Structure formats: structure tokens, C-alpha cells
Amino acid sequence: MATPMTAAAFVQALLDEGVHIVEVGAWEAHNRNHMGPWGPVNGVMIHHTVTSGSAATVELCRKGHSSLPGPLCHGVITKDGKVHLVGYGRANHAGLGDPDVLRAVVNESALPADNEATVDGNRHFYGFECENLGDGRDPWPAEQLAAIEKVSAAICRVHGWSAASVIGHLEWQPGKVDPRGFTMSSMRERVAKRLGSKPSVPTVPKPTVPVVDLSKLVAAARSNPSAKGTPVTYAGVRVVEAALVDAGLLEKRYSDGHFGSSTIDAYARWQRRLGYSGSAADGIPGKASLTKLGKAHGFTVVA
Template sequence: MKVHYLGTAYTSRPHEQCAAYVRQIRASHLANRKEGYVDVAYNFLVCEHRGVFEGRGVHKRTGANGTAALNTQDYAVCALLGSSGLTKPSDDMLHGIRDAIEELREHGGAGKWVGGHKDGHPTSCPGDALYDWVQRGAPRPAVTPPPPASGSGSGGKPVVDLSRLIAAAKADPPKRGTPVSYYGVKTVESALVAEGLLAREVADGHYGTATVLAYAAWQRRCGYKGGDADGKPGPASLEKLAKKRGFTVAP
């Protein structure tokens, strides 16, 4: 399979705007009469937040690799990465590309080889930073825990400050797209992802609507009902989650 980038200016944006941008790419491809595309040119597209968007999907010939032979031979995965603006892939983006690669291997019959668009076709795609990663074997980034605001607990475990977490839960839902208010939210979201209660692509460090719903599901799992399962963290439910998922709680 081949890895691509947009090759035009691209600006970082909140995750909730990425799907609309993917639809915009598809519309522009379908409007390209010279190419005669039947769909967006890529099999999958990946944003900086680890969102993986289905384009043509599996078992479909791509339109992006440059020649009929290459389009028949290789799948195409496009990173929402530009030649200016956002030019360096985030770790989440690299994980997302790997997610797409593994999906194509498991369900699409793709082989082990991963290259860049420039492999076999004269182009600058997928850009220097992404192509360097491809040449190194397209590895998943090392997983490192986020730096806890209150230091580390015993054994180096992340520490989540309950009071700051509650403040984030109250402030974040109406502020989608704004900077993360408290990094400990990401630790809790990762735990909720591991519990199967939160989709990985919305675990973005904001205690937004999806996180409220996921935490409410965790509270119900702990035996709480009604107003006690409102998605706002409490000491008992958070301690249970911390004990199970390897972090500690500061009051």
C-alpha cells in the first residue's frame, strides 16, 4: 500500500471539523472531470486526531497512485497533512495510519509492503516528514503516558487531580475545539477506552459530551443509578477506575 498527503496547504483543526473536510475532498475529486473519479481517490483518510475515514474502502481499486498499474497494485491511505501549515504528522496521526494499514491487511488482503506515493511515481508526496516515517518501516510511535499535572504517584503512575477533573467536566462540554483545560482528562479517557466505554477517536483530552456519557456508563457499571450516574466524576467511582486502570487519584 502507499501513503499519501494532501500536497496543498492544510491547517490544523478540531476533530469535529475533520469529517467535513474529508467530504470536501471527495466532492472535489468527483468534480474533477479530467480524472473521471468514481469516488474519493483514497481507500482511507486519516486525520491528526487518529480518526480513520473510509474512502473507497477495502477490495476497491484506488485512484490516487498515479498510473492504472499502480492503482491496481496498491491501496492508498491519505494523511490530512499539508505541504504548508500542518506539515508534520502527530503521533495520533501515525497511529491512525497504522490502524488503516492493519485494517487493509486484515480485511482487504493487503501485503506487508508500505511505501510512499513517490515510490514508483514522480511526485513529492507524501512529504519529507511522512516519507521519512514510511522509510523507517512505518512504526507505531512509542506509547508514553501524558505528563500528570500533579506529578507521579507510587510506582510512577499518573496522578489525576479530582478537583481539576471535576472542573474540566463542568467547563469542557461547551468549549469544543478549545485548548485542553486539564491533561488528567486524557488519563481518564484512556481508561474509559480500555473499558470499552469510549471510542478512541474522541478521547481527545476534553471532558466533552462523549466523555460524560462514557463516564456515566462507568458509574452505572459501578452500581450507581439516576442522578448518581450523571457522568461527572466522583471520588468512589474514580478510585475504582484508577485501581483497575493504573493511575492514582489526588483529592
């Protein structure tokens, strides 16, 4: 039993598990929450769509139809293994189901046979619709089965659930047969195996450190205070101005990319802070003072 993840946390959990996601429209705010609560959540439910064609399947699950408005799930898993996020919150996917099954999911115990439908499953389960005709002959590509495994493990990992918290629609509501074409027991085995190892977290690239060219910066500083001619512009001016703002020496409104009188005065204050005085604190950057500013505020200097 858990509070549903935020939409941002949900996306991050899927990405951390190596899921290829496709965000469809304003999915984060597309839900049926006005019809009832979503949560506490207790598990993950897998369905098949009885459709073919990825684009049409995604659109149907996003919009629903007159008798069953969308979203019809949180994610649509197409045959290529992509997970299309179509809604977040209460979704029309589970319907009423067996309270004994819900109890077993909460306790992570063996599932009983479902023989009644009296509990609101839309409140308690994350739901994924999988593109498949559901006739037992339509194939389930390896990429699609891997995506089902990954999304299930991602959610279980965040909530601290075991694979026993992953069920099929056919195990929830009497008369349902989905998903047909693989067994949920085999899928739970896959999820359990995956949960036994660490997720493959994508490598986050290191942020690029700005580089400021001293000669270009000095040229900009010497040209801008003058009323004659065209001031020299240089992108590094904004980097230095941002550092001066961060140091409390320049008002943000003067951080405009031009090394004008306000920036000159601010840089002179930086020089005096370092112990310079007289002509050595004239507001024109020097290598030593600029290098120290860069070390303190995240940029490097080339002469």
C-alpha cells in the first residue's frame, strides 16, 4: 500500500529501469480523478488492447470512447517496446475486481481465483495496455515483453514491492482473459529476477564548464564604456556578469551581456575584495583576478 508517485518520479523510475518512453500530449494531467480517488496504490496491472497498429492503439487508449472515456491506462506498450505515456492518475483500466485478490496483492501472497467484482481497481493499480489482438496467436515480440518486465520492475522497485504485486487483468476480474499469449506467472518470474539486480541507470553527462577568453573579455570591457564607436560584444561577458551577480557585486538587471559601466564598477569591487587598489582595481579584468572569479563561480579562463 503506497501513495502514488508524482508524474515526474514516475518518469524517472521508468528511465532508470531503461524504459524507452514516449510522452503523449499533456499526459501528466490527463486522468479521471474527478470520478474518484487514485490511491493508495497496491500493484501493477497488465492488459492487452485487442487492437493492431501502434498509432491507433495509443490514440484509443488516450481518448477512450463514448462508453469508456480515457485515459484507459497510464502507459501503452507497443510491439516495438516503446512505452507511450497517455495519462496519470485515475484511469479506466481495471474496473471492479475481487477483494480477495486485492488482499493477496497487498500481502504479496498467492493469488486466489477471482470470482467476484466489488472493489474499485482503478483506484489501486498502475495500468499498462499492451498492443496485441489478444487472440492467442498474435505474437509478443521480445522487445514488448522486456518493456512489460521493465515497467513492472520500475514501479515495484520504487514502492518496495515484490513481483507478487504484478497481476494481469484476467487475475483481477472474472471473465477477463488479458493478457493472452504469455502467462503472468512467467512475467512475475522475469520481474523477480530483474528486481534481484540493480537497475541500469542512464549515464548523466557532466555539465559543460563555460570558458572565458581573457583577451576577448578585456576588449569588450574597454570598448563598452566609451560613447564612441560600436561596443565589442562577447558571449563570455554574460558568464562573468552571472558570476558577479552570484558574488553579490552586480545587480541582476545590469547583467545584460555588455561590459558597461555597471559591470566595470562591479568588477572593480571584486578586485578590491581580492586586495587590489588604485589602478590595479580599475574594473578591467586581469588573468589572476578573473581566474579566481572563475574558480569561485564555475568557469575557466584562457589567456
